[in-house]
Amino acid sequence: MQTSFFQHPNIQSTKQKLKLTTARLVNHHVNLAVTGLSGSGKTAFITSLVNQLIEANEAAQLPFFSVVRESRLVGVKRDVQPNLTFSRFAYEDAMANLTQSSPEWPSSTKGISQVRLQIKYKKSRGLSKYLTEDATLTLDITDYPGEWLLDLPLLDMDYAQWSTHCQGELSDPIRHDLAKPFFDAVEHLDLNAVGDELALQKIAEVYSQYLVDCQSRGYQLLQPGRFILPGELTGAPVLHFFPITDKQLEQQGVDLSKPVQNSNAELLSKRFKHYKTQVVQPFYKEHFKRFDRQVVLVDCLSALNRGFHSYQDLQKALDWLMGSFKYGSSNVLQRLFKPKIDKLVFAASKADHITPDQQTNLVKLLESMLHSARKQIQFEGVVTESTAVSAIRASKSALGQLNGESIPLLQGRNEQGSAITLFPGEVPQSCPDPEFWKQQQFEFPKLSPPLLNSEHALPHIRMDQVLDFLLADKLT
Ligand SMILES: Nc1nc2c(ncn2[C@@H]2O[C@H](COP(=O)(O)OP(=O)(O)OP(=O)(O)O)[C@@H](O)[C@H]2O)c(=O)[nH]1
């Protein structure tokens, strides 16, 4: 009997190959990283992102997320995370906090954690019409502290250069006062004496405390990053170093390029080097270079609340942090790690602390902070977006009357859980000049989390737009 054309063995095998190729084509993978300085809203953001995706076909409100709007999202489920050495992102704990009868914000986190989602969807066009299977996008989301990115510039410095840099920071009058115990402790250290591990450990602890004190006064440019968030390095000698002053070097006749062998000066210098090669570099090599897309959260409103010094410091910290996304050939990152992030979202967090009419100002304020660095990033081929979001919206907007005029208001619950209605004030479009801060202060409120209904979909502002920017091109 004659074999039909479609039953010909060669044709069968070609069809088989085509099927395998298309299957590979539709099973994509995105590595999304979320960062920001301490308290910027990373945990709330990832909790909401996971919640919005899981609830997308149920109660979540995602009108601007195209795959949902076009009814192509089949379902989302959590999967086993790929890297077993990371903590698991505590989604269930965060949701348990938020859904109890007196909801609480998710707990503060200290290091890196991860969650994997499988997103099943229907393809929109092209090859898809020949496929019977749905496509799947594997989404790995990593939460890591923005403070770790502040260490990148250290890779281009030696210990002497870093010490000089720190002296610049320490000359700020508030920092200088906070550093008094450190200055007292380091003053008596004989840099030429035989290396004394215990003495260095004690001074390093005083230096770490100085950084913690700076943080509680609203400073965010704190280095080295792991001194504030040591994670698994708590107590390790690699963190037992600190800067020394030019004055001290001069008085003790120390040349850091040729320190006395086995002296305190040599030990400090070696530890700084070790910190760079064994702590900073591995983060970029093992994690950062794998990220495809990145969200950077910035809590502009809290910085405004804390005053001029805090705002300026945040601005400086962001300049340093942005170094990790500049991929020009002169950048240490490009030379060493070749990262591949192609989309970057800068999001002013906690946008539910202001009335809707102030949202544009908040985005402008964020853009004014990022201005020069952002231009360069775009020039180097990374698509960027700035926006204002609330991952977990804790307020509703309302209208009130003042002197016969209608004014926008917020309704929510204060930190004690009592209902409040307030006008939180205007957001400036750029940093006000120092004179302004002498006369006036910002007082954006702190709110308790929202009381959720039984559906457990988290209310939000613009999470759907962020999802669309980050994922829509991978879900077509
Ligand atoms: N109103 C409101 N508050 C928020 C929102 N997101 C975060 N917050 C507040 O900001 C605090 C810090 O948020 P987290 O998500 O824990 O921030 P984080 O960056 O993970 O903080 P660390 O883990 O300590 O670095 C929360 O406890 C809330 O008080 C939001 O969307 N709306």
Ligand SMILES: [Mg+2]
């Ligand atoms: Mg956190």
